[in-house]
Amino acid sequence: MVKAKKGIGYIMKKQKIQLTVILILLIATAAAYAGVKYYNNNHTEEEETASYTITQDDASSVKELSLTNDNGELSFTKEGDVWYENSDKTVSIDAGALENIIEEAVSVTSEDVIENVEDMSQYGLDNPEITVTYTTENGNITLEIGDYNSAVSKYYVCVKGENMVYTMDSTARDSFTKSLDDLKTVETETLDSESTEADGESFETDGE
Structure with missing residues (x-):
């Protein structure tokens, strides 16, 4: 029975270490993603507003x-x-x-x-x-x-x-x-005057 208890304790300790490693990896991945996103957003904004x-x-x-x-x-x-x-x-x-x-x-x-x-x-x-x-x-x-x-x-x-x-x-x-x-x-006044004179000449020609 003593050996069995030690085996269970070892397994639990190993699982705890594995969970800790996984958690650290998840945190690191999330931080890296946030960093890349922040850089891309700022880089794009600079390109769009460059003037x-x-x-x-x-x-x-x-x-x-x-x-x-x-x-x-x-x-x-x-x-x-x-x-x-x-x-x-x-x-x-x-x-x-x-x-x-x-x-x-x-x-x-x-x-x-x-x-x-x-x-x-x-x-x-x-x-x-x-x-x-x-x-x-x-x-x-x-x-x-x-x-x-x-x-x-x-x-x-x-x-x-x-x-x-x-x-x-x-x-x-x-x-x-x-x-x-x-x-x-x-x-505009000159143009209107010229147009009126032209219409007048046209009217006289038609009358003749």
Whole structure:
């Protein structure tokens, strides 16, 4: 009987050790799973929220704007509430259309950044296709837009004088490709007058 008791005690002790080992393994597995889940959640969140600020200013503080693109060079000045094209102040400017460009220029962000760039020519920024300069009380900011990267379907962009290169999608870039004709106020009265005159001439012809 004594031997039997020792056998049962040994078995119970062995089972207890096995249960303890299993419990430790379960705790370790749960901790590892929680750690991996935490990392993945935070890593995904960082990827989703990654954003770099290129410009950040108040659009209403902009009093001057210069634009250079394939259509030539344009420069505008705001006097009171009215915008003028500096080379010809008789041209009526659509303030809404011009201010849309300004709003795009003063609030530019990017999902990509290349730091400490020494050779801007490899991004087409030594001779940019488009430049946009706006002036606030704090000074001038010039955006330069260069080559197109077909791999990511974006354009390279930088702030003049800095060694950081970012990317910009084509929608944002297209905002800065406007010509003077795109920014002129449509003379509705003139169009209505021309239409009336044309109708009158047509009526006289029919009467004859």
